[in-house]
Amino acid sequence: MNVGFIGTGSMGSLLIGAFITSGALKPSQIAASNRTIAKVECLADLYPGLRVEASNVEAAKGKDIVFLCIKPHEFRSVLSDIRASLRPEQLVVSITSPVMLSQLEDWLPCKTAKMIPSITNHVGSGATLCMYGSRVSAEDQQRLEALLRHISEPIRIDEQYTRIVSDLSSCGPAFFAYFIQQFVDAAVRETGIRRSDALAVASAMLLGTGRLLTEGGMTPEHIQERVAVPGGITAKALESLEIDCDGMFNRLIRTTHDKYKEDAGKVASSLYGEEVNGQ
Template sequence: MNVGFIGTGSMGSLLIESFIASGALGPTEIAVSNRTHAKAQALADRYPGMRAEYSNADAACGADYVFLCVKPHEFIHVVQDIKSVIRPNQTVVSITSPVLLSHLEGELGCKIAKVIPSITNLVWSGASLCIYGSRMDDRDKKKLESLFAHISEPLRIEEQYTRIVSDLSSCGPAFIAFLLQQFVDAAVEETGIPRADAQKVAANMLLGTGLLLTEGQLSMEDIQQRVAVPGGITAKALKLLQRETDGIFNQVIRTTHDKYQEDLGKVTTLFYGEEVNGQ
């Protein structure tokens, strides 16, 4: 397999590292390019056999999959860079939510997919959110999902739900880590427990809770009910949390969606010159 990665920033490098570590891809199967060539070369130097190309077109030429791992406003420029070398049998994969399948299908005469990864893929966990363009048949979808199955659980979703599932899967680790950090900080401040001890306990608690929800097949309500004895310590604390956090995640979702719509409008303007039906 030949795979090109355009963009070696946070998520691009995460995917490359995860695929190599999991055995899904070997370094010799990968070509990378980046706006700053030195960054692509630095990544290639870590993995002998990986090719750091000077142009996006060279990274894309002949690749089975071309991953576009750049910021939304850079997409139109990257698409223009690779347009002349892309062939119908290739698959271009965007990992950026505000770039629509229709944006890319309108410019590139090949198969188009969108896959939203998560930082959890770095430890071969979490989901990869898979959204497919009209030129992808079932065989194409299964082949791409088999690649991502090495580092995640591929989940097919509809494009209209891109933002909310990204909130849960991709933004979620940051949100939960923030809340856990507040919990640990409070524990240290209120009791003097060594921070390293509190962090270790909290991290293992989070891992165990995730396993209860997945392998243990407990629901979130089940966990609360089984931990919170009526009239007990946990039940009293849960009432406080319910009161103080009421509606907070509604505000979080509205914030991410507002930013998404702003970015989507800008991307659409770059592709079409004007926004179309609010998109």
């Protein structure tokens, strides 16, 4: 399998590294391009054999799968750049959530898909959300998911739920890392415990809680019931959390959805023009 990457920023480089270190791909099976060529050259130094391409066209030409790891505002330029060099049998996979499958199919002559990775894929964990265009066959789906299975659990979703599932899967690590940070910093301020010790304990706790929710078959409600003895310390603290967090996650979801709609509108305007987008 030959794979192309257009864009080697934070997520593009993470995916390349994860595929290589997991054994899913050899460096020689990957070609990559980026607006800043030095970023690709650094990856090639890290993974000898990875091919540095000077143009997006070369990164896409003849590849079985082409990953588009670019920002929403870059799509018109990149799609215009590569469309003439693509063939019907190729599969182009966007990792950018506000870009719709229908838009990719309008602009490209090949098979198209969308996937939403997560930073947890860096350690071969978490989910990768998969959505497929109308030209993608069952065999194509299986081939992509077999590749993704080396670094994650591929989960097929309906495109209409892209944003909320991305909140849970891709944004979730940042949200919960923020809570751990706040928890640890409060522990340091209130008690004087060394931050490194508090972080080690909290990190192990988060890992164990995740295993209870997956391997242990427990629900969030079940964990709370098992830990919080009526009238005890944990129960008292949970009462405080219920007050302080009231409506917080609803506001968080509304915030991400508002930003998603804004970005999706900008993509549509870029690809089709203000008049089409405004209809």
